Amino acid sequence: MEExxxxxxxxxxxxxxxxxxxxxxxxxxxEVEELIGELPxxxxxxxxxxSLNRAVNVFRILDFPVQERLLKxxxxxxxxxxxxELPPDDRTSLFSELHADTVKALILHLPARRP
Numbered sequence: 001m002e003e004x005x006x007x008x009x010x011x012x013x014x015x016x017x018x019x020x021x022x023x024x025x026x027x028x029x030x031e032v033e034e035l036i037g038e039l040p041x042x043x044x045x046x047x048x049x050x051s052l053n054r055a056v057n058v059f060r061i062l063d064f065p066v067q068e069r070l071l072k073x074x075x076x077x078x079x080x081x082x083x084x085e086l087p088p089d090d091r092t093s094l095f096s097e098l099h100a101d102t103v104k105a106l107i108l109h110l111p112a113r114r115p
Contacts, residue, residue, distance in 0.1 A: 004031060005038050012042065021049045032058045036066065044073040047082075056085045064097050071102070080109035 004027065011020040024032060024046055032050070036043040036058070047055050047070060059067060059082055071079055083091060083106055095103045 001031070001034050001038065004035060008035060008039065008042075017049070024049055025051055025054060029054060029057045029061060033061050036062065040066075040069075043070055047074060048078055052081055052085060056082060060086065060090050064094075067094060068098065068102075071098075071106070076109070079106070083109050 007023065008020065011023060024035075027035070032046065032054070036046060039046075043066070047058065050058060055078075059070070062070070071082075074082070086094065095106070098106070
């Protein structure tokens, strides 16, 4: 993990967004989870750079406190994408842990259900 952290810090220091995107998207999702734990201040940035599918898969394996912090720091569009792509059971589990006000705000991002 130390090598991954060093590589990511180097890419961050060099502002090499494209290389960082490539690097993050080639890591195993459990490595991205660990990276978020090692560099929590960059977690929202990492999630934004991941492809949507990978971002959802990483988000699903994060501990609830980390998920909650991410939701507070991600832009509304990325939050909406994550919430909409989460499997229903994971979304329900997440909503059951969040404060009611937060859930009300997140529900607004869900698409209207069609009859």
